[in-house]
Amino acid sequence: MAKFDGVKEAKKLYERLFDADRVIWTGQYVTDLEKVLDDLDIGVIRADFSKEFNNIDRIRNNNVSGFLFKNKGKHTIFMNTNTSESAKRQRFTLAHEIGHFCLGHSEDNDTYFRPRDINSSSGKDEYEVSANAFAAELLVPEKLIKNLYEVGQSTKLLSEIFNVSEDVIKHRIKNLELR
Numbered sequence: 541m542a543k544f545d546g547v548k549e550a551k552k553l554y555e556r557l558f559d560a561d562r563v564i565w566t567g568q569y570v571t572d573l574e575k576v577l578d579d580l581d582i583g584v585i586r587a588d589f590s591k592e593f594n595n596i597d598r599i600r601n602n603n604v605s606g607f608l609f610k611n612k613g614k615h616t617i618f619m620n621t622n623t624s625e626s627a628k629r630q631r632f633t634l635a636h637e638i639g640h641f642c643l644g645h646s647e648d649n650d651t652y653f654r655p656r657d658i659n660s661s662s663g664k665d666e667y668e669v670s671a672n673a674f675a676a677e678l679l680v681p682e683k684l685i686k687n688l689y690e691v692g693q694s695t696k697l698l699s700e701i702f703n704v705s706e707d708v709i710k711h712r713i714k715n716l717e718l719r
């Protein structure tokens with residue numbers, strides 16, 4: 541397992557569960573995260589963190605939007621329902637936490653918190669950087685965005701097609717050097 545190669549692990553997972561050619565053919569570009577969670581046997585619990593977890597310092601102080609938690613070998617992703625974040629941002633958080641799981645990060649720590657202010661999670665922390673790379677590739681696979689970008693779709697339309705924020709699309713275009 542490549543612990544910090546988010547792109548590689550995301551591609552491996554995507555290829556195992558989905559068929560990119562079929563996706564292009566049908567036009568159903570939104571990655572089905574429920575299918576991913578089912579396959580990996582990861583539970584999801586949605587809760588108001590301000591009520592449920594206000595005894596945990598890290599959550600109270602950091603405005604956490606979600607976290608991965610390992611207990612007795614079973615993984616659960618907790619998602620904060622007390623949030624002004626868009627559904628698109630929450631989807632990215634979910635994919636990011638799936639990334640910590642797939643990259644084997646839970647072997648090193650039992651819990652990975654994702655702060656609401658993404659910029660506050662250090663850009664140098666390789667756990668966070670690789671989980672972000674994983675989420676970006678899982679939600680917006682390189683092969684698919686290339687295909688659409690080449691035919692001239694706007695970032696706004698691409699964000700709707702993949703059900704991610706426009707920021708994620710802009711990062712993808714930049715990182716994949718599509719322009």
Ligand SMILES: [Zn+2]
Binds near residue numbers: 636
């Ligand atoms: Zn994280």
